[in-house]
Every structure is written in C-alpha cells, then in structure tokens.
Amino acid sequence: MNQSRTKLWTKDFIIVSTINFLVTIIFYLLIVIIGMYAVDQFHASTSQAGLVTGIFIIGSLIGRMLIGRFIESIGRKRTLFIGSVFFILTTLLYLIHVNISFLLITRLLHGIAAGMVGTATGTIAAQIIPATRKAEGIGYFSMSATLAAAIGPFIGLYMTQHTNFQMIFIFSLALGVISLITTFLVNVPALEVTVKPDELKGFKLSNFIEPKALPIAFVTLVVAFCYSSVLSYINFYAKEINLISAASFFFLVYSVAVLLSRPFTGRIMDLKGANSIMYPAFIIFAAGMVLLSSANTSITLLLAGALIGLGFGNMQSSTQAIAVKLTPPHRMGLATSTFFIFLDAGLGFGPYLLGFIIPVTGYSKLYVILGVVALAxxxxxxxxxxxxxxxxxxxxxISNAV
Structure with a gap:
C-alpha cells in the first residue's frame, strides 16, 4: 500500500485540526464568562444568564443543519472560509454594548457561525484521513476540541480575574482572525464520488439529516445529555462540597486522560471494531459519574474527572467515527452535521432540562441517576x-475460517 495514502499527520490534517482548536477555544472561553457578563453588564436574571449561555448551542444546531444540507454544493473549503468570515463578524458584535436582547441575538448568530465552521472542519478532516486509520484519525482530530475544552475555560476564568470583558472579546476576535487566515492554507482534495443531481433536491429530511448516521447519533444524544450535567454544573456542585479549587483542574485532568488514551483507543477501534471501545467506555463513564456523586476530597473529584474523560471522551470520538464510516463519501458532510446536531442537542438542552430536576434531587443524586442512565x-x-x-x-x- 502506498505510504502517502496511509499517512495521517499531513499538513492539511494539522491545519484543519488547528482551526477547530481555535474556534472551540473561543466557544469554551466565552461559555464560562458570558453568563457573568450578562449579569454584570445587563443585570440579567439567572434564567436569562442561562439562556445567554445556552442559545449559542441552539445557533450551532441551526448552523450545522443548514450547512450539512449545502456543504457539498457550496464546496467544503469555501464553506469553511464563509463560516470563518461569519464567525469573525459575529464575534465583533460582542464589542457592541446595547442590551440583553442584542446579546442574545449575538450569541445565536455566533452559534450559527460556529456550527458552520465545525461542520466544515469535521467533514474535511474525515475526508483527508486514510480509510484504514479513520477511527484513529478522527480521535486525534477530536483531541483539538478536547484540548480547547481544557484551555478555553482556564483562559476565560483567568482573564475575568485580570482584565475586563472587553479585552476578553478582543482576544476572542484575534483568535478568530488567526483561524480565518489559516483557512487559506488548507488544501481539500476533490471528491471521487460526486453528488447525484437529484439527490439533494426538494425539502426532504434526508437532505438535512443523514439516515445512516441517525442510530449512533441518538446514542450520542443520550450520553451527551448525561455529560452536560458535568459541563454546566460542576462548579456549582464543587462549591456545595467545598472543592472549588480542585474543580478548576477538573477539565484539565479530563483532557489529560483523553489525550493519553486516544492514541490507543483509535488504533484498537480500527483493528477490532467500535464495540471493543464503546462497551468499556460506557462502564468507565458511569463509574466516573457515580464517583463524582460521592466526591468529598480533591483526589476523588479529579479521579472522577479522569474516568469521565476516559469514558465520555472516547465515546465522543468513537461515535463520530462510526457515523462517518457508515456513510458514502459524498454524504460525509451530512453525516458529520448529523452527529454534531445530536451531540450539541444533548449538551445544549441537557442543562435546561436538568435544571428542573436538580431542585428535587440535588447534584449528588443527579450524578448517580445519570451514571445509571449512562450505563443503561x-x-x-x-x-x-x-x-x-x-x-x-x-x-x-466465519469467512476467514472457511
């Protein structure tokens, strides 16, 4: 086999991963500070602050659904460029101080732009990864988001302590500009299989959602719903159990666990199939949630973070790889957007729905319940x-044996 066809760490793969890293950093940087900004600048209520935080995810869902439909007709690199320009323009809107309604519109539009860029980078990455290393490659690509999930909140919280919100938005804008410039360096090979002329005509669900990716996307929705409780409420829980200092390192430990395991899990999945990774990941994720529910020391809290990283972190990349592998090359954009639509729906709507349960269960019991759901x-x-x-x-x- 030609080695160039199996090479994973190509220039284009590194560049696309970098773009995804920068855009995701901005997302996580802003998501941890935007609620505080809404309260501080516009005297928003708790529910309004939650809406300001979560409406970005709704925008991302809209962006992914629309661009998944048109990415092949527009072109993958062109979609990435258009999305990156739109992302910068919507980041600029944060610098305009009007009212809470304007901030909500800004967050919605910014989410749409992020959905466009995320779908484009995910589709391009899946295209340029060699078929024999698909799970390994997608695992490495998704590490760009995992790293951003650790670094983004850290930068955001650090900047709130040492500068003002205006500087945070300017810093986000600068990262967006760097991301846009980087898009010019990407080379996207032409597809061998083209879209059939009548395939995407008309208003059909299959023009916006890839049916073959739906089953695994639904699994992703459920586990993402469980994980959303950690992403959104870990700081509240840590404050309740007096472990706020340790909580600041929670997502860092999560990311390290993913980074250390990803090189092995991707290769194992390519060689032995998704089941060899997914079933252990369900157990580990559930164990992490249960351990989190009973955390009373910094060590147990951070160990829970490591287990959740090993579990959910590897499930996320594995389910994305499954969605892509099940889909024809010319519908890879739809498969990618379908996967992320369900992932974002779980992460975005989860905190809102769980907000009705927490007053009844409390955080500790909630994590036990969601641990059971994750296992089930x-x-x-x-x-x-x-x-x-x-x-x-x-x-x-059987065929090999015969």
Missing amino acids: SSILYYLLHGKKEHAAKAKVN
Whole structure:
C-alpha cells in the first residue's frame, strides 16, 4: 500500500485540526464568562444568564443543519472560509454594548457561525484521513476540541480575574482572525464520488439529516445529555462540597486522560471494531459519574474527572467515527452535521432540562441517576449498532475460517 495514502499527520490534517482548536477555544472561553457578563453588564436574571449561555448551542444546531444540507454544493473549503468570515463578524458584535436582547441575538448568530465552521472542519478532516486509520484519525482530530475544552475555560476564568470583558472579546476576535487566515492554507482534495443531481433536491429530511448516521447519533444524544450535567454544573456542585479549587483542574485532568488514551483507543477501534471501545467506555463513564456523586476530597473529584474523560471522551470520538464510516463519501458532510446536531442537542438542552430536576434531587443524586442512565445506554448502543457490528465481525471470522 502506498505510504502517502496511509499517512495521517499531513499538513492539511494539522491545519484543519488547528482551526477547530481555535474556534472551540473561543466557544469554551466565552461559555464560562458570558453568563457573568450578562449579569454584570445587563443585570440579567439567572434564567436569562442561562439562556445567554445556552442559545449559542441552539445557533450551532441551526448552523450545522443548514450547512450539512449545502456543504457539498457550496464546496467544503469555501464553506469553511464563509463560516470563518461569519464567525469573525459575529464575534465583533460582542464589542457592541446595547442590551440583553442584542446579546442574545449575538450569541445565536455566533452559534450559527460556529456550527458552520465545525461542520466544515469535521467533514474535511474525515475526508483527508486514510480509510484504514479513520477511527484513529478522527480521535486525534477530536483531541483539538478536547484540548480547547481544557484551555478555553482556564483562559476565560483567568482573564475575568485580570482584565475586563472587553479585552476578553478582543482576544476572542484575534483568535478568530488567526483561524480565518489559516483557512487559506488548507488544501481539500476533490471528491471521487460526486453528488447525484437529484439527490439533494426538494425539502426532504434526508437532505438535512443523514439516515445512516441517525442510530449512533441518538446514542450520542443520550450520553451527551448525561455529560452536560458535568459541563454546566460542576462548579456549582464543587462549591456545595467545598472543592472549588480542585474543580478548576477538573477539565484539565479530563483532557489529560483523553489525550493519553486516544492514541490507543483509535488504533484498537480500527483493528477490532467500535464495540471493543464503546462497551468499556460506557462502564468507565458511569463509574466516573457515580464517583463524582460521592466526591468529598480533591483526589476523588479529579479521579472522577479522569474516568469521565476516559469514558465520555472516547465515546465522543468513537461515535463520530462510526457515523462517518457508515456513510458514502459524498454524504460525509451530512453525516458529520448529523452527529454534531445530536451531540450539541444533548449538551445544549441537557442543562435546561436538568435544571428542573436538580431542585428535587440535588447534584449528588443527579450524578448517580445519570451514571445509571449512562450505563443503561450501552443497551441502546447494542440495539442500534453494537449487535450489527458483532454480526458483521462474526460473518467475517466465519469467512476467514472457511
């Protein structure tokens, strides 16, 4: 086999991962400070601050759904460029101080732009990764977001202590400009398979959602819903149990666990299939949630972060790889947007829905309940995908034996 066709760390792969890293850093940087900004500058209520935080995810859903439909007709690199320009323009809106309504519109538009860029980078990355290293490559690509998830909140919270909100928005704008400049360096190969003329005509659900990616995307929705409780409420929980200092390192430990495991999990998945990664990940994720529910020391809190990283972090990249592998090359953009639509829906709507449950259960019991849900979702995975992969693998083994 030609080595150039199996090479993973190409210039284009590194550049696309860098763009994804920069855009995701901006997302996480702003998501931890924007609620405080809304309260501080516009005297927003708690529910308004939550809406300002979460409406970005709704925008991202809209952006992904629209661009997944048109990315092939527009062109993947052109979509990335247009999305990056729109992302910068909407970042500029944060510098305009009007009222809470204007901030909500800004967050919605910024989310749409981020959805466009995220779908483009994910689609391009999936295209340029060699078929024999698809899971490994997507795992490495998604590490750009994992790193951003650790660095972004740290930068955001650090800047709130040492500068003002205006400087935070200017810093975000600068990162966006760097990301835009970087898009000019990406070379996206032409697709060998082109879109059929009548395939995307008309207003059909299959023009916005990839049906083959739906089963695994639904599994992603459930586990992302569980993880959203950690992403949104870990600081509140840590304050309640007097571990706020340790909580500042929670996502750093999460990211380190993902970074250390990702090189192995991707290769194992490519060699042995998704089931070999997914089933252990469900157990580890559930164990992390239960441990988090009983955390009373810094060590147990951070250990829970490591387990959740090993579990959910690897499930996230594995399910994305499954969605891409199940889909024809010319519908890879739709598959990518479908995956992220369901991921974002779980992460975005989860905190809002869980907000009604927390007053009844408290944080500790909530994490136990969601740990059980995470474990039970392994059954859902088996029914929607796992048993098909097991049957396909058994068939291959029989053929090889014969």
